[in-house]
Amino acid sequence: MPKLYGYLACPRSRMALVAASEKGIDCSLQAVASWDGLDKFPIFSKLHPFQKVPVLDHGGLRITEALAILMYIETAFEGPPLVPEEPLALARMWEIISATTSYAWSPWVQALAINRIIRPISGEGADEAAIAAYLPEMCRVAEVIGGYLAAREEAFDLADIVVAGALKYVTETPEWEEIARSAPVLETWWNRTRLRPSIAAHMPNTDLKKRSNEYFARHMET
Ligand SMILES: N[C@@H](CCC(=O)N[C@@H](CS)C(=O)NCC(=O)O)C(=O)O
Known part of the structure; x- marks a missing residue:
């Protein structure tokens, strides 16, 4: 199953988690910064050539750039389509x-x-x-x-x-x-x-720091 490097306050990390949730994929969030992104962990600078997140890891294959990640989630996995055909x-x-x-x-x-x-x-x-x-x-x-x-x-x-x-x-x-x-x-x-449900679960209110911590406890890899 894929793993997402990012942090919870990052809107683009949230988008990838919502897309994965819509597809029914169990995608864990590997935090590479504090929940608000202000404290970056050492791994942060090693993931992306421009030192950004999110980065998706699928079986050791890494994909950068939020829109590329969304399209990968859409096309690499089964589940309800998130891109129209027409x-x-x-x-x-x-x-x-x-x-x-x-x-x-x-x-x-x-x-x-x-x-x-x-x-x-x-x-x-x-x-x-x-x-x-x-x-x-x-x-x-x-x-x-x-x-x-x-x-x-x-x-x-x-x-x-x-x-x-x-x-x-x-x-x-x-x-x-x-x-x-x-x-x-x-x-x-x-x-x-x-x-x-996907939005409510992966875009929690920022002002409720406690809820964000609970979110981490539920969805992050330990
Ligand atoms: N073009 C990139 C932009 C990524 C980006 O700016 N991510 C923000 C978080 S949402 C980030 O890594 N910020 C940390 C920093 O700029 O130091 C994408 O679409 O993924």
Whole structure:
């Protein structure tokens, strides 16, 4: 069975674990940093040529880059498909994934999640100026991506997993109220998607450190 090197607060590690869970694969998380990623263990720098995670290990074969890992999980294992066959649906899936990694990552993850969630864990204050400057873009991206997701009705594929990974922290911040107001369609999608067992299990609330520790106890290799 595959093993994922990563850490729990890393959205991309979470995406891989969600995909594995959807396929019914027992994929353990091998933590290579503290749960929030701030303390990197020595092995961290040896896994990836650019010192990043996640890295998937399957029988000694290592795969880097989150999207490559998602596609490997999809194609190397049996289980419900996470990629549509129909050409337009496939193009829509990649459209959403590309838009999320290209346009949502800076405002949602770098400007908001890092500032509101990760920095305070290490005792640093949030860069309020950066959050305020990016807020209009956070909302605009949410509107566009919400529209893309809604246009596919209730399909579930890799696009949902990538958006959920990027959005999860956003929904834990005070700014989510304003973002959701400007993107009600995305909020509706999230309220449905967060209840999916794979998402609920592998994207626990960050502010509940205790729950994260319980998660490690259940899912990590010892
Ligand atoms: N292009 C890479 C990016 C990987 C990445 O930036 N991972 C973050 C965690 S989600 C990381 O390793 N951060 C540690 C660091 O930058 O030192 C991918 O898609 O997998």
